[in-house]
Amino acid sequence: MQAVPFAHAAHVVRPPARRARIIALVLSIVAVGFSIVFGVYARRTFALFDRNDPERYVEPAIYALVFLLFAMLFRMVAAICELIWLARTWTNLPEELRKVGPVDKVTSGLAVGLSFVPGISWVWKLGLVMAVVEGFERMRTSIPFQALVPKKLGLAAVIVAWVPGLNVYVAPFLWEMFATRIDVVCREILSAQTGQPAMPTAPPLPR
Numbered sequence: 001m002q003a004v005p006f007a008h009a010a011h012v013v014r015p016p017a018r019r020a021r022i023i024a025l026v027l028s029i030v031a032v033g034f035s036i037v038f039g040v041y042a043r044r045t046f047a048l049f050d051r052n053d054p055e056r057y058v059e060p061a062i063y064a065l066v067f068l069l070f071a072m073l074f075r076m077v078a079a080i081c082e083l084i085w086l087a088r089t090w091t092n093l094p095e096e097l098r099k100v101g102p103v104d105k106v107t108s109g110l111a112v113g114l115s116f117v118p119g120i121s122w123v124w125k126l127g128l129v130m131a132v133v134e135g136f137e138r139m140r141t142s143i144p145f146q147a148l149v150p151k152k153l154g155l156a157a158v159i160v161a162w163v164p165g166l167n168v169y170v171a172p173f174l175w176e177m178f179a180t181r182i183d184v185v186c187r188e189i190l191s192a193q194t195g196q197p198a199m200p201t202a203p204p205l206p207r
Helices: 018-048 055-091 108-116 120-140 151-160 171-194
Strands: none
Touching (some): 018 055, 018 171, 055 108, 055 120, 055 171, 120 171, 151 171
C-alpha cells in the first residue's frame, strides 16, 4: 500500500531550543561529578562503620548525603531543561501529527505536564519520542531533508533512563545525541521553508 504524503499546510518550524539542550548537558555532567564524589564518601563511610563508635563514620556519611543531594538537584534541573527542548521540538510538528497513542492534538503543555506524573511519565516520554520521530519522517514526504531521524537512539535514551545508575551516567548523554540529531532535522526543515542554507553539520550516525 503506497504511503500518502503528509500535507504540512502553512506550519512553520521554529529554531530548536539549542540553549536548553546545552544547559541540560552541562548540568548532567556536573551531576555525574557529584555522584562520583558521593560514591567515594559512601565507600569511606562503609569502611569506617563501627556501631560502637558512630563518630568515626558520621562525617563522611554527611558528606556523602550532601553530594548525593546536589547530584539529584542538578540532574532534576537538567531533566527540566530536556523537557523545555522537547516542548519546542513538539511544537515544530504540525498539529495533526501531535498524537501520542490514542491522544490526538497533544499540546506542548500537556506533553510536558504528564512528564511530571510519577509512573506515567516513563511511558509518556517514550510515546512522545516515538511521535516525534514518526512525525518528522512523515514531514519528509512533503519537505524533503537529508538528515536521519534517530528513532533507535531516542528509544534507547528513554529506556536506559528507567535503569537506576544508568539514568545518571548514560541516559543524559544518549539523550543529548538524540536531541542533537533532531535539531539537525529541524534546521534542515527550517532551511527548506525559508530558502536559506542550513548550517553545516557532521555526517549523521546510523539510526
